Amino acid sequence: MSLSDRLLFAARTAREAGKLAQTMRKNPNALNIAEKGHQDFVTAADTAVEDLIRLRIREAFGDDAVLGEEGGLQGTNTHLWIIDPIDGTTNFMRGLPDWAVSIAYCHDGEIVLGVIFAPDLDLMAQGHSGVGGSAQLNGVPMAVSKARAANTALVTVGWSPRTEFSAHAALLGDLIAKGAEYRRPGAATIGLLSVAAGWTDAYVEKHLNVWDAAAGIALIRSAGGTVKMPPLEHYLQHGASLCALCSEEHELSALLQNYHAS
Structure with a gap:
C-alpha cells in the first residue's frame, strides 16, 4: 500500500x-x-x-x-x-x-x-x-507562516507539571518582552496544527510524549516548517522537549531553541 x-x-x-x-x-x-x-x-x-x-x-x-x-x-x-x-x-x-x-x-x-x-x-x-x-486542511493545501518578526509573532506553548513552571513562566516573560503574544490550547495537537496551518509562528513545550506530537511533527514538516526534537528512537522511550518553527530564520528562533535545549 x-x-x-x-x-x-x-x-x-x-x-x-x-x-x-x-x-x-x-x-x-x-x-x-x-x-x-x-x-x-x-x-x-x-x-x-x-x-x-x-x-x-x-x-x-x-x-x-x-x-x-x-x-x-x-x-x-x-x-x-x-x-x-x-x-x-x-x-x-x-x-x-x-x-x-x-x-x-x-x-x-x-x-x-x-x-x-x-x-x-x-x-x-x-x-x-x-x-x-504536501499538507492539507479540510482538503485545501496549507503551509506554515511566512512571518519572521518577533514583535508581531504569535507562539503556542505547552506546559505540564512534569516540568518546572518557573522556566515556563520565564519564557512567557521573554516572549512578551520581545513584543510577541502566546496561546496555550491545552492540547499539543491543536498547538502543532496551528503552526502547520500558518495561524501561529511556533510551538514549544519542555516535555511532550511522542503520541501527543508525532502527527503534528509530520504535518509541520510537510507544510514547510521545521521541528527540533530528539531522535525518534529516543523519543519513543522517553518524553522530551520539542520546538516547532515556521522557519529557523524567525526572530524568535534562538530564544525558543535555547528554551527547548535547556
Missing part, C-alpha cells in the same frame, strides 16, 4: 474515531473518568477510541506495530503507528472544543505521515513527506 493510501486510511479512521468520542461524550455518566496523575485524566472514550483505531490498523495492516497512549506498544515492526485517541482529554470531558484524534505512521525510524482530526472544530489536517508530499 502506498503512502498516499495509508494517509487516506489514517484520515478515514481518525474521523470515525472522533465521531465515536463525540457520541460517547453525550452520556457523561458513562465516561468513567479516572485520574492518571495531577490534572491528567483518562475516560472510557479514550480507551474505546484507541481500541477502535487499533482494530482498524489490525484489519488493514496485520503485522504493523502500534504505540498508543493508553495501551502502550504492541508489536515490533519497521512499520509503526503512533496514536493518541483523545489529545486534550480535559478539554474533551469539560465540553471545550480544543481536543483531537492523532494518528501518525513511521517507517524505518522516520515519521512519514500524520493526521489530526479535531471533531468539535470540524478540522481534518493531513500530510505526508513522501514523493509529492
